[in-house]
Amino acid sequence: MLTFSEENYLKTIFHLEQIHSNGVSTNALSKEMETKASSVTDMIKKLSEKKLINYKKYKGFKLSQFGMETAIAIIRKHRLWEVFLVEKLNFSWDEVHEVAEQLEHIKSEKLTNKLDAFLAYPKIDPHGDPIPNKDGNFPKISKMLFSECQVGDEGTFIGVKDSSSIFLQFLDKNNIYLNAKVKIIQKEAFDLSLKIEINNNTIMVSHKTASNLYLQS
Amino acid sequence: MLTFSEENYLKTIFHLEQIHSNGVSTNALSKEMETKASSVTDMIKKLSEKKLINYKKYKGFKLSQFGMETAIAIIRKHRLWEVFLVEKLNFSWDEVHEVAEQLEHIKSEKLTNKLDAFLAYPKIDPHGDPIPNKDGNFPKISKMLFSECQVGDEGTFIGVKDSSSIFLQFLDKNNIYLNAKVKIIQKEAFDLSLKIEINNNTIMVSHKTASNLYLQS
DNA sequence: AATAAAATTTAGTCTAATCTAAAAATATGT
């Protein structure tokens, strides 16, 4: 049985592997977990002991098949609970992440699968992230950050990179909603800000904002 | 912020105070928590430090007002989650306690209150126990163990004392359901077993069983 | 009231998860 801490490390390693596909470093993980590198080394040894990761001293680490499955199971729970909170309990999308951080650690496969059924097997969470099914499979959604788009690109706003409350509330305030139709109108060379057309409104978004919004074309 | 362990102690102290209304002893708590007395002493000191209980060395302890409110809030969550699992996710009444033991520790008042609303403010949990409202109030249900009844007593089976899976499954198997109409037909002096009429069936129940079933007359 | 028994507390150990400071290994720049 894994501890909450072990589960949180696994989840974070999983996310880091999406970016650093050739293995994760101690420092990268310590930064993401907001702990000291020495604490990471300790935990890494435990996870390695438990066959959840493959680790060679000084050489970084990667999730094992078992570690991968475990991480995905936690992410599945996190996202299903987020859907529950929004769809059934009327939470707003900026309030759910924190609570889901707790709920993701509840240990009952039966609960997870019954919750999945109760929610009618949702495919994406309130922030546009895909929800793994019972077997751990989920589609890789092809998407692109607004900041990486070219002028003239168009498509649908399908997800956020940053799920923090402050960012999501900022989007609400500016009427930037999931599934809105978007077109990149103009890009300022000076500050990389974008002029976009979203739901027939033309607005400016900063580079920082644009690099946290995903477009699907 | 309380740890899971502190919360579990508080809850257990609360339950013990229902029986030992003049204060709880270290040994009684250690027995109930399935820990050693010395571990209880350690925890008691922490809870006392945090003003959750009133404690005098060697003299036992009692929940403070604050400790009482905290304990009731945890019990509220436990029972609400049990209702959710049975009513919404189709768990059976013998499967929910274990999962609720985990869910009761989720920290979000908003979640608790929204869950309460979603469930339409239930008054009792799947085992017949009352659910405290947002302010911590709940009715003291007048009830009596079958084993304490006299021949001729009648009423409704409204709750169980033991919520263990094994006991609840045993009740299911013998068609003993919550809210059944019950009449005590006969009591054997030899082994204190009872002959009862329940839903127009006449069955025998052992003293052990009878001392885990509550009747409301 | 003295002694024996039971209950409770204290002292010291262990594990998990964190930290700081120091040492060791690896990577980088000229």
Added chain:
DNA sequence: ACATATTTTTAGATTAGACTAAATTTTATT
């Protein structure tokens, strides 16, 4: 290539929650 910087690991400390064994306090019995 070698000195320096960076990264990673090790060593030692701390806190929470458990344990065992021993000491202390309270309760019960003669």
